[in-house]
Amino acid sequence: xxxxxxxxxxxxxxxxxxxxxxxxxxxxxxxxxxxxxxxxxxxxxxxxxxxxxxxxxxxxxxxxxxxxxxxxxxxxxxxxxxxxxxxxxxxxxxxxxxxxxxxxxxxxxxxxxxxxxxxxxxxxxxxxxxxxxxxxxxxxxxxxxxxxxxxxxxxxxxxxxxxxxxxxxxxxxxxxxxxxxxxxxxxxxxxxxxxxxxxxxxxxxxxxxxxxxxxxxxxxxxxxxxxxxxxxxxxxxxxxxxxxxxxxxxxxxxxxxxxxxxxxxxxxxxxxxxxxxxxxxxxxxxxxxxxxxxxxxxxxxxxxxxxxxxxxxxxxxxxxxxxxxxxxxxxxxxxxxxxxxxxxxxxxxxxxxxxxxxxxxxxxxxxxxxxxxxxxxxxxxxxxxxxxxxxxxxxxxxxxxxxxxxxxxxxxxx
Amino acid sequence: xxxxxxxxxxxxxxxxxxxxxxxxxxxxxxxxxxxxxxxxxxxxxxxxxxxxxxxxxxxxxxxxxxxxxxxxxxxxxxxxxxxxxxxxxxxxxxxxxxxxxxxxxxxxxxxxxxxxxxxxxxxxxxxxxxxxxxxxxxxxxxxxxxxxxxxxxxxxxxxxxxxxxxxxxxxxxxxxxxxxxxxxxxxxxxxxxxxxxxxxxxxxxxxxxxxxxxxxxxxxxxxxxxxxxxxxxxxxxxxxxxxxxxxxxxxxxxxxxxxxxxxxxxxxxxxx
Numbered sequence: 001x002x003x004x005x006x007x008x009x010x011x012x013x014x015x016x017x018x019x020x021x022x023x024x025x026x027x028x029x030x031x032x033x034x035x036x037x038x039x040x041x042x043x044x045x046x047x048x049x050x051x052x053x054x055x056x057x058x059x060x061x062x063x064x065x066x067x068x069x070x071x072x073x074x075x076x077x078x079x080x081x082x083x084x085x086x087x088x089x090x091x092x093x094x095x096x097x098x099x100x101x102x103x104x105x106x107x108x109x110x111x112x113x114x115x116x117x118x119x120x121x122x123x124x125x126x127x128x129x130x131x132x133x134x135x136x137x138x139x140x141x142x143x144x145x146x147x148x149x150x151x152x153x154x155x156x157x158x159x160x161x162x163x164x165x166x167x168x169x170x171x172x173x174x175x176x177x178x179x180x181x182x183x184x185x186x187x188x189x190x191x192x193x194x195x196x197x198x199x200x201x202x203x204x205x206x207x208x209x210x211x212x213x214x215x216x217x218x219x220x221x222x223x224x225x226x227x228x229x230x231x232x233x234x235x236x237x238x239x240x241x242x243x244x245x246x247x248x249x250x251x252x253x254x255x256x257x258x259x260x261x262x263x264x265x266x267x268x269x270x271x272x273x274x275x276x277x278x279x280x281x282x283x284x285x286x287x288x289x290x291x292x293x294x295x296x297x298x299x300x301x302x303x304x305x306x307x308x309x310x311x312x313x314x315x316x317x318x319x320x321x322x323x324x325x326x327x328x329x330x331x332x333x334x335x336x337x338x339x340x341x342x343x344x345x346x347x348x349x350x351x352x353x354x355x356x357x358x359x360x361x362x363x364x365x366x367x368x369x370x371x372x373x374x375x376x377x378x379x380x381x382x383x384x385x386x387x388x389x390x391x392x393x394x395x396x397x398x399x400x401x402x403x404x405x406x407x408x409x410x411x412x413x414x
Numbered sequence: 415x416x417x418x419x420x421x422x423x424x425x426x427x428x429x430x431x432x433x434x435x436x437x438x439x440x441x442x443x444x445x446x447x448x449x450x451x452x453x454x455x456x457x458x459x460x461x462x463x464x465x466x467x468x469x470x471x472x473x474x475x476x477x478x479x480x481x482x483x484x485x486x487x488x489x490x491x492x493x494x495x496x497x498x499x500x501x502x503x504x505x506x507x508x509x510x511x512x513x514x515x516x517x518x519x520x521x522x523x524x525x526x527x528x529x530x531x532x533x534x535x536x537x538x539x540x541x542x543x544x545x546x547x548x549x550x551x552x553x554x555x556x557x558x559x560x561x562x563x564x565x566x567x568x569x570x571x572x573x574x575x576x577x578x579x580x581x582x583x584x585x586x587x588x589x590x591x592x593x594x595x596x597x598x599x600x601x602x603x604x605x606x607x608x609x610x611x612x613x614x615x616x617x618x619x620x621x622x623x624x625x626x627x628x629x630x631x632x633x634x635x636x637x638x639x640x641x642x643x644x645x646x647x648x649x650x651x652x653x654x655x656x657x658x659x660x661x662x663x664x665x666x667x668x669x670x671x672x673x674x675x676x677x678x679x680x681x682x683x684x685x686x
Contacts, residue, residue: 007418017684091526092422095683102423108528119448121455128446133441134529185418335662 007217008066012102014062043152047240054132060086061241075228075235076221082238084221120164131178145181153177190221225324254322274368274375277303297354310342312370330335359398360390449541464545476616498644499616505546512538513586521686539583544647565649584668587675635664
């Protein structure tokens with residue numbers, strides 16, 4: 001990969017953490033002294049840098065190579081623990097790499113956690129200055145941008161109020177506003193947009209797009225695949241500390257959502273009261289199938305269990321687009337059915353009529369819940385590809401826009 | 415991109431970057447300001463505590479050591495004598511304990527963002543200067559009350575304060591780095607400071623120490639400093655030999671603290 005003209009280049013980057021290395025496990029001076037008395041030889045060996053064995057360490061990130069050009073918005077996608085945060089921490093200079101090299105052209109600002117250095121007792125104004133200088137601004141720069149920052153964060157009236165009296169929304173808005181007005185050449189953003197209302201999220205996304213159009217570089221870590229697709233020009237996928245895909249956002253997010261092994265019914269919100277055991281696709285005739293045809297009905301067979309009596313439990317499914325956007329949902333109550341309340345293992349079948357789903361990739365979410373709580377949620381319980389069946393809909397090819405087909409009525413007038 | 419600063423991050427120790435420190439000078443100002451303004455927030459007496467702390471200690475020692483135990487005070491009224499010791503000592507002790515706990519109490523500055531780490535203990539040492547300035551006002555009043563005139567030698571206070579700050583910063587950095595790894599440090603520091611105070615001629619004169627222990631006594635860097643403060647305040651001859659030993663020991667301690675801090679700096683975020 002060429003790093004010519006790149007604003008950020010990462011080469012062979014790796015970060016190793018100690019898991020149970022004796023020096024980290026020892027967290028009080030007394031233990032350290034006792035250890036020293038007990039085993040001076042081992043302690044001396046530990047003091048040498050290479051004394052750590054492989055079992056005591058793990059690589060949070062390894063052999064990662066990529067580069068980003070000015071104006072690019074790079075999405076960083078991966079499951080929890082895949083190394084996304086470690087990558088950002090390395091880029092932000094918070095922690096140093098174990099191997100490899102990072103080259104940065106320009107100022108780096110990180111929004112790893114909003115409002116770092118914010119002090120609850122200080123006023124909004126004082127915190128703007130403090131946070132701005134923490135991010136590397138000069139006082140003069142903050143002076144110039146103060147009005148803009150305050151207007152963006154919509155906190156004019158509360159500027160001299162201690163931030164401990166702020167709502168969490170105001171707090172986040174203020175923190176984001178400071179960082180967004182820093183005008184760094186490289187901006188690192190980690191899940192900031194998870195907080196704040198929809199209006200503000202849209203505003204932040206708009207601001208980030210604007211920043212990128214000014215030829216700056218943004219790294220955006222998010223679990224929000226829709227935001228990654230909307231905002232990023234490119235994305236990388238991290239899996240267990242390795243970079244496994246570097247492509248356009250659509251390809252990366254689809255691989256992220258689809259690339260998980262199934263069935264993986266351990267990860268759901270388990271309460272032990274009711275849970276889903278398996279989900280399977282069947283043809284209308286009851287034969288297991290891999291890929292249904294868009295024109296044929298197919299069946300989703302769901303196995304679930306109640307370890308204890310679970311009256312009032314509902315079972316529902318939801319179809320999501322490959323990007324994770326919910327398309328439609330359906331549950332047993334829609335058709336006036338009740339699940340049997342007694343303990344036991346049960347099976348349910350849902351038939352999806354032919355001609356409804358367009359050809360394409362979908363995810364299926366399955367949920368067991370009652371009005372008080374979610375008992376089990378599998379999202380996605382399975383991922384499926386619907387192939388184009390023999391239909392006039394696909395006369396121009398299988399790539400028809402949209403997800404579902406509705407029997408609309410047309411009339412033509414002269 | 416010619417004009418943009420280039421940063422290369424690689425494993426291994428980096429040279430200390432003075433330019434970067436200069437780049438962040440406004441941060442030092444705001445960190446120090448924060449230290450000062452949050453310390454007395456929601457307190458009734460506010461910044462008066464900066465004065466009350468050495469003043470009340472002076473009263474206590476005047477009653478017990480000055481009046482009851484009749485500890486000699488080099489020919490000046492005991493309240494003035496002890497306040498002259500307590501003023502720099504209180505500064506040193508505040509600066510050291512603020513610097514020593516600074517990294518742990520600002521752990522989010524270590525683990526969430528990059529700032530030059532040296533600034534964190536330094537803001538503690540600088541913020542204590544404001545308390546020192548307030549308490550200094552009381553000294554002037556106290557000397558006036560006892561009919562002691564201001565001296566030209568008061569100019570010596572500036573280098574003495576600088577030396578005290580340097581010592582507090584150096585030792586404070588070492589303790590702060592240790593505290594990141596072993597929280598025991600923050601429990602030990604108040605106790606250590608108490609012992610250190612009694613090993614220093616703060617509330618008793620150095621002349622009380624037997625001749626054969628004098629050299630060892632002077633090895634305590636605060637000994638020469640406090641004696642010099644007193645001499646300068648009263649317009650007496652400063653013992654520059656003793657001050658020199660103190661300054662040399664202070665420099666060694668500060669370098670040790672610096673070395674400890676620098677060698678641990680790279681792993682702060684991983685350990686804290």
